[in-house]
Amino acid sequence: METPQGALFLCRLPREKAFSPRPGMLLLDGIQDPGNLGTILRTADALNVPVALLEGCADPYSHKVVRSSMGAVFRTQPVTAPWQEVKACLEKEKIPIAVTALSPRARDIRQAAVKDMAVVIGSEGQGVRREILEQAGEELIIPMNPHCESLNAAVAAAIVMWQMQE
Numbered sequence: 001m002e003t004p005q006g007a008l009f010l011c012r013l014p015r016e017k018a019f020s021p022r023p024g025m026l027l028l029d030g031i032q033d034p035g036n037l038g039t040i041l042r043t044a045d046a047l048n049v050p051v052a053l054l055e056g057c058a059d060p061y062s063h064k065v066v067r068s069s070m071g072a073v074f075r076t077q078p079v080t081a082p083w084q085e086v087k088a089c090l091e092k093e094k095i096p097i098a099v100t101a102l103s104p105r106a107r108d109i110r111q112a113a114v115k116d117m118a119v120v121i122g123s124e125g126q127g128v129r130r131e132i133l134e135q136a137g138e139e140l141i142i143p144m145n146p147h148c149e150s151l152n153a154a155v156a157a158a159i160v161m162w163q164m165q166e
Contacts, residue, residue, distance in 0.1 A: 030056035030123030038068025039154035045072035106141035
């Protein structure tokens, strides 16, 4: 690194846990930027929100994610699971699945009971995969000024997690 923090450590990676569905959880779809993933994990740790990583996400234990999460990845360990497995588990537990989407059909997130849902945040460039968009029960939008195109994935995730606290 060009500007290291001057700390060095060695640790054993935590054992991978099985996916366990819970209302008020965040599902990350294709979050590839280590800074965004680390920021999301740090925020999830602060707000006690469980996180599952779907296909295409950055390695949660890469040095950049660990650094940007400020070590939160070790306190609030995300699980990694394929979409179809996650979807089946959530349906079995009757936990509604919502996606964040810039869509005319999307409902204002402030009007949804997100604390009872599993909410999908999509990748930085493409958003939520079409497969997931088509299979989710609800689309949610974070209201913002019409001249704004979209939000950073980590910022959108933070807003969703904040709404889960209501």
